[in-house]
Amino acid sequence: MRETSWCPSPSRSSLSYCMAMTAALALLLAATVQAQPANEALYLYRGAEREQRLLDNARREGVVVLYTSLAPSESGPLTQAFEKKHGIKVDLWRSNSEKVSQRTITEARAGRHQVDAVETIGTDLEKMARERIFAEFYSPHIADLLPAAIPAHRGWMPDRLSYLGVAYNTKVVRREDLPKTYEGFLDAKWKGRIGLEAGDIVWLAGIVRQWGEERGMKFFNGLAQMRPDVRSGHTLLTQLVISGEVPVGLTVYSSSVEPGKRSGAPIDWVAVQPVIAQPLGIGLAKRAPHPHAALLFADFVLSPEGQGLFSSLGRPPASRKVATALGQFDSVMMDPAVELDESAKWERVWKALFINR
Known part of the structure; x- marks a missing residue:
């Protein structure tokens, strides 16, 4: 196969042309190589003037593009508070966590770098981290976060937590009648009175990991015999x-109960052991078009102000600095990386027990 060249045959003019083209190509390659780590250097900067530099440059950028699975009742107050504080617009796109990760990954693979920050559940953040979409970032508020919720690679940071526990109708069930552990629901008196969410495979995996396979699977086999009402969707x-x-x-997020409880609906939530906890968090895109605004937004979300806002909305914050009654119980923190690696195994078990029966 004959090779072609952009350099014509040697001559004084062609030599100058080749040198110019070589220099231009070198500059282009250098720019390409340097573009990637530029945001990463910014994200990790810790200088004394960091906050002011972030704010000044973020205001020049004028906007932060956020993809999130937060409900509008939560994303609205959060983004409005940020906009009011810093005068920077949040361009928000919302969907469920699976679609958030799908869109982010699809765009990244196609070279369309549109998103600045992604806020969703840890397992989907982990999917994106494995695609090398995120870059590690520094925030002075990271020191306040629960260490158990921070991923080992530090490619994203937890900003809130989800707790799976027991929700009950306060007009039908008395709190004192509820068992202290899930095994108590194997009593015949609960047959026909309990329900599960159809996709809560993490609950199965977490309990078996906590109790061990023998005790854990004995419980779940017994629960399957109770024929719980299996419904799709926590809402x-x-x-x-x-x-x-x-x-x-049996598998209801504490945050799902709070709005109804606060409005006077006959529902409450109790931390029946073991409570399975999952981190949700925020990741910053390596190729974010508005990196200063992205980092400023992450700072706000992880700050006591942002974390306090989560708490006021019934979302357990990931910061230890915010006093809240939403997580004052023992829990088992799940590792999103392990969840992903073992998801196929536990999905087969779950379906055999509760779906394909």
């Missing part, structure tokens, strides 16, 4: 508990 399961159609939901 639906929560609504069914409120209506009394499903008096007790």
